[in-house]
Amino acid sequence: MERTNSRRRKAKGIEASSPADISLMVELTPPRDQSTTAGKPPSWLPNTACYVVVLLIFVLLAAFLFASIEGRPWIKGQNTTTTETHGKEQHHGGIGMVLHPESHVSRPPATLCFDWRVTKAFRSPDGVRKEVYVINDQFPGPTVEARSGDQIIVNVTNLLHDEGLAIHWHGLRMNDANDMDGAVGLTQAPIQTGESFLYNFTIGHDEFGTFWYHGHEKTQRDDGLYGGFIVHRPVEQSDEKEVYDYAQEVLLLVGDWYHRPSTEVLSWYMNSRSFGNEPVPDSLLINGHGNFDCDMAVPARPVQCIPPAARDDLPSLRFDHSHSYRLRLVNTGSLTGFSLKIDAASLYPFQVDGGNSIDMAGAQSIGIVYPGERVDAILLLHSSNSRRELTIDMDDENFKYPNPALTPMQTFPITPSFNDGGGTKSLPPTLDYYNLQAAVFSSGSLDEVMEEPLKFVIYTTTMKLAKHHNIPMGFINHTSWSPQAEPLISLPRTQYDRNQLAPHIALCQKENETAACNEWVEVVINNLDDGGHPFHLHGHSFYVVSVFPPPITWSSEKPPFTPGGSGMYNYNPFTTTSAVSPAGSYNLANPVMKDTVFVPQRGYAVIRFRANNKGIWMMHCHVGWHLGSGMAMSWDVS
Template sequence: MENSNSEPRRRASAAVCDYDHTSAGFKCPELLEQHLVSDLDLKKKNRFKRLTRNRVIPITLTLVIFALTASVISLWTTFNRQVDGSGKDNLFQSTRVTSGETVGIRLHPEDHVYRKPQTRNYNWVVTSGVRSPDGVQKEVYLINGDFPGPTIEARTGDTITVSVTNALDDEGVSIHWHGLHMRGTNHMDGAVGFTQSLIPVGEKFIYEFQVKNQDGTFWYHAHSHVQRGDGLYGGLVVHKPREDTAGMNIRDYESEVLLLVGDWFHRSAPTMLDWYTSVKGFGNEPVPDSLLINGLGKFDCSMAVAARPLNCSEEVQIRPIFHDSSSKRLRLVNVGSIAGLSIGIKNAKLDPFQVDGGFDIAGVPSDSVGVVYPGERVDLVIQWDENSKTEGSSLTISLDQENFRYPNPALAPVQSFPALPSPESIKAALNLPSSVVASTTFNLQTAHGASSFLYPTIPYSADETLILYAKTLKLSKAANHPMGTINRTSWSPQEPPLIEIPRSSWDDNQLVPFISLPENPTNRVSKDGVWVDIIINNLDDGSHPFHLHGHDFFVLDSQRSESGWGSYRLATFPPPSPSVEPPLVLDRGPVLRKDTVMVPRYGYVILRFRADNPGIWMFHCHLLVHLGSGMAMGIEVGN
């Protein structure tokens, strides 16, 4: 949930269009017309300090340096970690760190893949403070003083408990665990308005859930207001145990690195949402000012717009992404608010092999991989070119500009960063390209699932079908303020959350079809749940990345129209007889499996998922301003 009950200006009521909440039936055929460090992290930091202090230098100098260092660290820590009653840092601290460190977050699968399942305990305190991630000062959200938040690493079967204390001055908060099914723990999903109330200021909430039968690249982020856009997010990686190798898409690599990449605004996320939902915004998505990799970036201060003065510094130390040119598994997450992105590395091939929550794809080594939309993830292996010098290698991120409706001269949509710790690599990164030059590009939007003997069988037809229409509307009865809608319903969070009250008490902003799981399954209904098709029609001229909580799905079809609506026609589904033209051919194996999917402009996607996880699960566009303006709904699964 990325909007709040306390802000009525964002709550434009929309007609439900004769939608029957009880039967989940549609009676409107004209619909087409209309986001304290873990024990492991603490040990790593202490180990780094010990290694630093154990360097061999003369004993007298050692004592002097140690005393001075201790004093400086003590003073620095006192100022930097002190939190006043407002929950904000008292001293500005740049997120820049010392040379020798890399931007990439090194993961430690060796600590997890051979051990037995255990309980992983984390204590987090959420505050805010001024940081300068790309050279421009901005107030961001912090978890235990860090932006982004600490990375969680676990293995399949682990139980994760996260104690979240809200030390903000006047905002509630919640955390969603993006991609994890929360099987049996719907109330831990973090979706404010659906499964949880905001964690009040000064109070604590303990998330506890088991990671059942899942592994892969995930992440967590605020699901309250638009806090995700101001940095309340972090990485979450679930490693697959080595004894459980059946069906694994095997790749050779020596280490794993996590990159949280996304667009970045210099103004606050609430300010951007205010502009987007105002009449003067005309429903045009705000264009970002910069991009960050693991909370770090670089901004050309000379490009700042005169009308929006910035506290900007270009005295930024450029750091490499990786330590060396050994083979690596790169886990990439788009944590951005608006833009999709593509990635390329000079003098290397990228071999994508998994998307979202560990779902195998049939990848091909390519010069670049994209587009990865907000909320989506891709795992790939970096294959360095042995015939080329890697010292001058650079990593390039290109933001997709489909949803950019107006120019932002401050933004460099294509940016390069030094891939390796060498002068040549840094020099190469300083030469910013105007476009990505790649002879081969792997298109994630046309990817297919990889063959596997464990691949589930997808039925020829579904038990239930939901037909949805996503559209940004500007209605006179809402004073022409843009609002995101699904089937002409603009969502806003309800308090208490839906999970705590009967359906009869839900208001008209809640679009939540009910999927029944009979207690006595028939031949048509599997004991493992019912199969449901979701057909999402995009009536806008820009893409919508949709994310389903609590489940994953198979992408059976995806269509895009360059001009005019290319919406799905019910008359052609299920697949027609051979005499009907044109026939609808659905991809049923090995088909792409995901939990977040891009719905093309003026087009549609057909998704099929097995509803076997009882609860109320949010389904929404992952573009921050779209969700913040109401483009969300829920799906209730139960009996």
């Protein structure tokens, strides 16, 4: 495991070498014009008079633009104004990002090259001005579309001021590319200001589905450093468009949103005065768009907000009601899970967390999708003369104190396209709600999970200790994680510090396999907190073989929980068999496969994964504030 990474270099003069067989070049930034030399004016400005003329032209143009700007932002409770506008990128006549599988599903594997420059810029995604992270001036970042087997090369240049960064490819296994996983402190050091890093990895031939990428340094994801990553399944494996009978694919990146900088939000949380109560978000974004009511702003926290009447356009979705759609939903949020509903429509979930099949059934609404989780669903619109809306209902489990600025249930209008056929005449679904947390695998029994695994038990909680000044800190087995100066991938285990919990798992050598060598690992995640935790494992997908309290199928109701201490709801497989555990016997017949699992409050989840991917892989709560406070560990598979 002692490796160093030589792909980091100064941004100036970078050139990403491209293989000869590159067939797709995307998001490449044109080279800068270096035809002029320092201290020498360009040839089209021969004398000082021209300088004066050009300067006058720019002054007049600026004055004209300033005078013509409409809908200037305003600061609630203040008199300051500004000409900052909120840039919006339109997709499909609205906020839905339309995907293009036809460009990928029928071609052979290729090498896709991208050149990303990460900066900060002011945007007003929901009407409130905030400094966000942008990639090539885009927020959210560019959507990556590929197919199974593609090689991905991304040259990431850090143009931030005094901030390192790294990019994690959420859900991708990164086989033989552990150093490309983007986990600061584990697989790489942050990309420093003015430097670049070349991410270079190959998508597995059996990998497909809905993924995403996001920043994995401190809290940058929570301020918008993320984007979609879609791996289309090639038609030689399965023609999903024909199998599921949809006309178009639409990506929806849905997540809660905070108006304050994430560093301030985390500082508020990691203070004794928060008492461990998570900061409640202010708003909600879909693909970087929202609709915050300026009158909801808290006077003690004034915001610079554009009144709805003065905004260029309000976020909406556009669908042709005569077509069916594949919705790819991603929860990009920092804290909150969500449920989704569309009026006079049926939703048929069929995949979760990157191409993992689940039992398909039609429902009027689906959820809960927790931070880091994804779900693919078929949308079928019914005949209706009434106004349609998409409704996002934010889960309030971690809302321990009120935030008057937040509207927890938000609606986005659906506008018909010009060739709207009026919708299908099929009847509404009989199910009111599809509980995604109760979903099961759709293809029958799985013999592989019957093997006796190597077992681990972990306990996770948030503690406020006097020796740490009562600051809320996330712990896993008495260890609160923080990154080392040198990433673990470049260190021997003897040099791991006290903040690293990294159990070692022996990698099976197929050519010399013994009875003691077992690829399957079972992890019991016990949650001692009074709020749930969505845990994400890097580099692997896993089967969820048990959850307590068990989710209720086809219902939005959470399972009943009896207060009275946490010990009675924990599970230790070394002292108790699964048959007499709180949740009962494991589901080894049709467990769902995921890479992010929600562990209920005062309960537990049991996962099994095949430890056949060499490397050091992070596992952490995907609530940004819990990760920022130390709720993380790693698995050393070597």
